[in-house]
Amino acid sequence: MRHGRHVLVMMAALAAGSVATEASAGSVQRSVTNRNVSIETVVQFGDSVQPVTIEENSRINIARVIQVGGTGTADATIVQNGTRNYANVIQVGGITNAVIGQSGVSNTAGITQIGNSTNALLLQIGDMNTGTVRQFGRFNWLAIFQFGR
Template identity: 85%
Template structure:
């Protein structure tokens, strides 16, 4: 919970620093070797986020602070090393992470009435962590070695 409050404070500071990005901030850097994408959304009507990365090293982070509605995030990564992080707050939270590579790391935190997460990792070194805080929680984790 402290982490969510810290993220909310950070979002408030970012909002006042960049008034042109009133409800959404997106940053990305991509080339053949490295892909880094960060999406931050807040407000009552956050839009679904889909990130697809296929560089050697892939890093994706999605932070969605919604109202009572639904927040959705999908991250698909195919590379040697894959890192994904999703933080969601909303009435219904949905996260899907699919990773294929030698080393895969995923982290999902969800707070809402209904939380749903699917994590698929294909690789030799897979690490995943999921935290769900809600009344109705659903989670499926599939980890396969090459």
């Protein structure tokens, strides 16, 4: 029964325009989406975490990605269009890549990366933008773009 509920949630999320990757063996994925609120959480762990893409277009969007991988690559992309957008990415791996794009009145994003090579891109378009990035690695790359409406 639990598997059937997960399939129904996945189908509803896809029908509402929220897309996420297939769950890998060591992962948990939960989502709730309607016109007013979209909440997506993906947690992955293991040596080969899969790339994650989340797109949310509700009035209030909340997305969280946690990837704990081995020496491989952890990739996460979050795109949010709504009035209020909240995104959080936590990654541990050999190479970590995070992209967050938000468009709305109020945007809040946080990225934490631990790895040999960490790469982050944060784009926020709105009147109230807040972004934090923490990178712990030998090779760190970061670009932040914040624009008011």
